[in-house]
Amino acid sequence: xxxxxxxxxxxxxxxxxxxxxxxxxxxxxxxxxxxxxxxxxxxxxxxxxxxxxxxxxxxxxxxxxxxxxxxxxxxxxxxxxxxxxxxxxxxxxxxxxxxxxxxxxxxxxxxxxxxxxxxxxxxxxxxxxxxxxxxxxxxxxxxxxxxxxxxxxxxxxxxxxxxxxxxxxxxxxxxxxxxxxxxxxxxxxxxxxxxxxxxxxxxxxxxxxxxxxxxxxxxxxxxxxxxxxxxxxxxxxxxxxxxxxxxxxxxxxxxxxxxxxxxxxxxxxxxxxxxxxxxxxxxxxxxxxxxxxxxxxxxxxxxxxxx
Amino acid sequence: xxxxxxxxxxxxxxxxxxxxxxxxxxxxxxxxxxxxxxxxxxxxxxxxxxxxxxxxxxxxxxxxxxxxxxxxxxxxxxxxxxxxxxxxxxxxxxxxxxxxxxxxxxxxxxxxxxxxxxxxxxxxxxxxxxxxxxxxxxxxxxxxxxxxxxxxxxxxxxxxxxxxxxxxxxxxxxxxxxxxxxxxxxxxxxxxxxxxxxxxxxxxxxxxxxxxxxxxxxxxxxxxxxxxxxxxxxxxxxxxxxxxxxxxxxxxxxxxxxxxxxxxxxxxxxxxxxxxxxxxxxxxxxxxxxxxxxxxxxxxxxxxxxxxxxxxxxxxx
Numbered sequence: 276x277x278x279x280x281x282x283x284x285x286x287x288x289x290x291x292x293x294x295x296x297x298x299x300x301x302x303x304x305x306x307x308x309x310x311x312x313x314x315x316x317x318x319x320x321x322x323x324x325x326x327x328x329x330x331x332x333x334x335x336x337x338x339x340x341x342x343x344x345x346x347x348x349x350x351x352x353x354x355x356x357x358x359x360x361x362x363x364x365x366x367x368x369x370x371x372x373x374x375x376x377x378x379x380x381x382x383x384x385x386x387x388x389x390x391x392x393x394x395x396x397x398x399x400x401x402x403x404x405x406x407x408x409x410x411x412x413x414x415x416x417x418x419x420x421x422x423x424x425x426x427x428x429x430x431x432x433x434x435x436x437x438x439x440x441x442x443x444x445x446x447x448x449x450x451x452x453x454x455x456x457x458x459x460x461x462x463x464x465x466x467x468x469x470x471x472x473x474x475x476x477x478x479x480x481x482x483x484x485x486x487x488x489x490x491x492x493x494x495x496x497x498x499x500x501x502x503x504x505x506x507x508x509x510x511x512x513x514x515x516x517x518x519x520x521x522x523x524x525x526x527x528x529x530x531x532x533x534x535x536x537x538x539x540x541x542x543x544x545x546x547x548x549x550x551x552x553x554x555x556x557x558x559x560x561x562x563x564x565x566x567x568x569x570x571x572x573x574x575x576x577x578x579x580x581x582x
Numbered sequence: 583x584x585x586x587x588x589x590x591x592x593x594x595x596x597x598x599x600x601x602x603x604x605x606x607x608x609x610x611x612x613x614x615x616x617x618x619x620x621x622x623x624x625x626x627x628x629x630x631x632x633x634x635x636x637x638x639x640x641x642x643x644x645x646x647x648x649x650x651x652x653x654x655x656x657x658x659x660x661x662x663x664x665x666x667x668x669x670x671x672x673x674x675x676x677x678x679x680x681x682x683x684x685x686x687x688x689x690x691x692x693x694x695x696x697x698x699x700x701x702x703x704x705x706x707x708x709x710x711x712x713x714x715x716x717x718x719x720x721x722x723x724x725x726x727x728x729x730x731x732x733x734x735x736x737x738x739x740x741x742x743x744x745x746x747x748x749x750x751x752x753x754x755x756x757x758x759x760x761x762x763x764x765x766x767x768x769x770x771x772x773x774x775x776x777x778x779x780x781x782x783x784x785x786x787x788x789x790x791x792x793x794x795x796x797x798x799x800x801x802x803x804x805x806x807x808x809x810x811x812x813x814x815x816x817x818x819x820x821x822x823x824x825x826x827x828x829x830x831x832x833x834x835x836x837x838x839x840x841x842x843x844x845x846x847x848x849x850x851x852x853x854x855x856x857x858x859x860x861x862x863x864x865x866x867x868x869x870x871x872x873x874x875x876x877x878x879x880x881x882x883x884x885x886x887x888x889x890x891x892x893x894x895x896x897x898x899x
Contacts, residue, residue, distance in 0.1 A: 424600030427879045428871075429837030436871045439859035440608040516725045520841050523727055524856065539728060543845075550735040557728025565723035572719075 307501075314577040321573020324566040331563055335382035342376035346533050358551045366552035368538065369545050374552055378559055381533040385560065388445065388527065388534070389515030392452035397507040400457040404464020405499065409472055409491050419465060425458040434517050438526045448527040452517060456510055463506045467499040501578055508571040512564040519560050535560045587887055594883050601879060602654065605872040606647050609864045659869035664861045669869035672854060677873060680843070680850030684835040686771040691778030692828045698779070699786025699824075706791060714783055721780020730773040730845040737769060744769050747847035770846040774839065778831035785827050789820045822893035829885035833878040 315321055334341070349370035356367040358374075365374040407418040425433065437451030471477065472495070480490045519536025521527040528534040530541065538556040545553045634640045638649060653660065659669035695718075702714035738746035745766050793799065793816050802812050836851070843852030851870050858866035 420596060421600070423597050424604060427597050427601045427882075428604075428875050429834045429878055431834075431838030431840065432871065432874055432878075435840055435855065435859075436608060436867070437611075439855070439867060440611045440864075512723055516723075519725060520727060523841065524844060524859075526859070536725075539731070543731065546731065546735050547739050550739055554728070554732055554735060557725055557731060560725045560728060561723065564725065565719060568719055568723045 311574075311577045315573055318573045318577065321570050321577070324569035324573065327562065327566040328570060331382055331566075332386065334379050335386050338379040338383060342373075342379050344373035344376045346372060346376040346380045347531055348372065356552075357549055358555075365555060366549060368542060368552065374555060377533040377538060378535070378555065381535050381538060381556065382559070382563075384445070384528055384532060384534040385515065385519055385536070386563070388448060388452075388518040388522075389563075390511055391449050392518070393456055393507055393510050393514050395449075395453045396456035396460050396510075397503070399453070400460025400507075401464040401500070401503045403457070404461040404466075404503070405468045405491055405495055407461070408465040408468025408499075409487070409495055411469070411472070415465070415469075419462070422458040422461055425454070426462075430455045430459075430513070431517065431520070434521065435524070435526070438521055443526045443529060445528055448518060448521045451521075452514055455517070456507075456514065459510065460503065460507055464499065464503045467502050468495055471495065471498050505571065505575045505578055508574060509568070511571070512567040515560060515564045515567065583891065586890060590883055590886060594879060598876065598879055601875045602651060602872065603647070605868050605875065606650055608871065609868050610643065654872065659872070660865040662858075662863055662866045664857070664863040664866065669866050672866065673851065673870045673873050676849065676851045676854040676870070677877075679848065680836055680839055680852065683767065683770055683774065683843075683848055683850060684832055684839060686767055687774035687835055688778055688828060688832045690771060690775035691831065692782055692824075694775070695779040695782025696786055696824060698783040700790055702783065702787040703790025703794065711787075714787065718780040718783040718787075721776045721778075721783070724776060726773055726777060727841040727845050729776060730770065730842055733769050733773055734845070748849075770842055770848050773845075774835055774842050778828070778835065781831060782824065782827055786820060786824055789823055790816060793819045822889050825892070826885050826889040829881060829888070833881040837874045837878055 343364070349372045350367075351370075353362075353367055354369060356362070358364075358366045360366055365378065368374055368377065403418055403422075407415040428436070434448075434451050434455045437454055438448050441447040441451060477490060477494055480494050485493070518527060519534070519539070522534050522536030523540045525537075525540065528537050530537065535556040539553075539560075542553040542556065631640070638646055641649070650660075657670055659673065661667070662669050662672055665672070698714040698717060702711040705711050734746045737744045746769070748766055799812060799815070802815060839848075839850060840852030840855050842848070843850045844856050847853065851874055855867065855870050857863070858870060
């Protein structure tokens with residue numbers, strides 16, 4: 276007769292815990308984010324896109340130390356050299372400045388101006404959306420109807436109208452792009468929050484005496500931040516294109532500061548002389564923008580969020 | 583149905599009101615005096631005051647807004663500071679050109695988007711699906727002003743097939759549907775079409791995949807309906823959503839055409855906006871944004887009503 280193994284008997288008989296297969300039972304669960312990371316690592320497209328983003332960010336950070344030439348110093352004698360030149364590896368621009376150096380340094384402003392508005396809008400938009408969704412009632416009506424007004428403008432038009440009115444400059448373009456993305460994020464945040472506000476765990480938290488603010492911070496935020504975050508990452512690509520677009524129009528960064536959109540604009544006149552060089556800054560915007568899109572798609576799949 | 587349209591009209595009114603407030607405030611958001619661009623630097627205080635009174639800038643903001651709104655409702659958008667012509671006239675002419683360009687682009691984007699979407703939806707995970715998905719990611723990721731430049735480099739600067747800028751051979755501002763003018767619209771329209779193509783392809787792919795997975799399709803096949811017959815059912819089910827997205831894309835293109843119109847020097851609203859911004863012509867800026875935004879609101883309303891009319895599954899709540 277063998278003794279039935281119960282919790283008590285295991286606890287009494289210490290030998291069982293030392294059995295070789297026992298530790299497996301104690302492997303901690305990966306948790307939600309662990310699962311997401313695990314799935315993301317197995318998505319080759321998302322990983323490649325992530326790698327490109329990391330490389331560009333790395334170049335942007337290190338650019339002051341690693342550019343082959345001074346990105347600001349031009350030479351009237353060596354203007355618009357072609358790609359593959361012995362001195363200027365990716366050619367030189369309309370003022371004879373080294374393209375590769377300018378592209379490397381340009382990554383700083385282009386990334387900064389593309390990512391910052393989404394980051395700020397993520398903070399403001401999700402706060403507004405969670406508040407509107409959780410509190411509901413009149414608060415929701417007032418907040419969301421105000422947001423509807425901003426949806427009446429196509430985003431490109433709103434961005435250009437705001438920065439056109441505010442005037443050119445880095446700060447003003449970030450402000451206007453933030454105004455473009457905040458309503459979009461707030462709307463998503465409101466809809467996911469409304470979806471969970473009647474769940475049992477919210478009631479449980481209320482019954483346990485948690486204040487509204489605490490519930491919003493702990494229960495609501497923890498459950499809605501994933502979808503809002505994924506949606507926000509999908510906006511980075513648009514934001515990069517729009518931010519560079521503003522500079523392209525002359526509403527963002529001012530010369531001689533290197534920024535991809537502005538470089539594209541000043542090189543427009545060179546398309547008949549040296550088309551390859553003229554197209555390079557746009558290619559940089561495109562590569563970064565598509566990488567952000569693909570990474571965001573991978574993240575969405577990994578988190579199993581449906582559009 | 584009529585009741586539904588009325589209800590939607592009631593809900594859209596506050597939005598339209600909000601839009602007018604935003605457009606009005608844009609001018610006052612601008613740093614400095616709205617008149618600083620037209621007044622000479624050495625203008626005396628008396629001249630400044632006189633001008634301010636003439637344009638009504640000396641009254642309190644709500645009063646200014648009421649006056650402005652009253653004029654707008656009567657079709658008077660003010661006078662352009664730079665040219666002295668009525669804003670309504672300038673915007674009206676530009677809007678026609680923009681509308682033509684955006685419509686042609688939407689049509690191209692819709693045709694290709696629906697085609698790729700259907701192919702990808704029917705042949706999930708095939709090579710064709712991969713290509714269609716890649717194209718749609720390309721469409722939403724590419725900076726369209728850059729794509730426009732690249733097309734000009736290839737087809738104008740290198741091959742010399744198509745004109746790089748403008749709307750017509752005479753250099754004038756009005757597009758007409760004849761062969762010469764057609765050559766001018768190809769490059770900007772194709773550039774612009776890439777965005778709706780990507781979005782429509784992506785949506786149609788998901789729609790078709792969803793519809794094909796539903797029970798009724800299996801039932802149709804089980805009763806022996808040919809694939810062509812099934813296809814017709816799929817089209818009918820996908821059409822309302824696809825058409826709605828097409829309508830919205832037309833609105834986005836119309837409002838967002840400024841970058842492409844700048845690249846191609848297309849004499850539309852984008853071009854006008856660009857001029858208004860750099861000449862600090864605030865009435866013109868205000869007027870063109872108001873017209874474009876109202877157009878977008880109206881388009882949204884029409885799309886909504888049409889979708890409800892086309893799709894009996896949507897409840898007219």
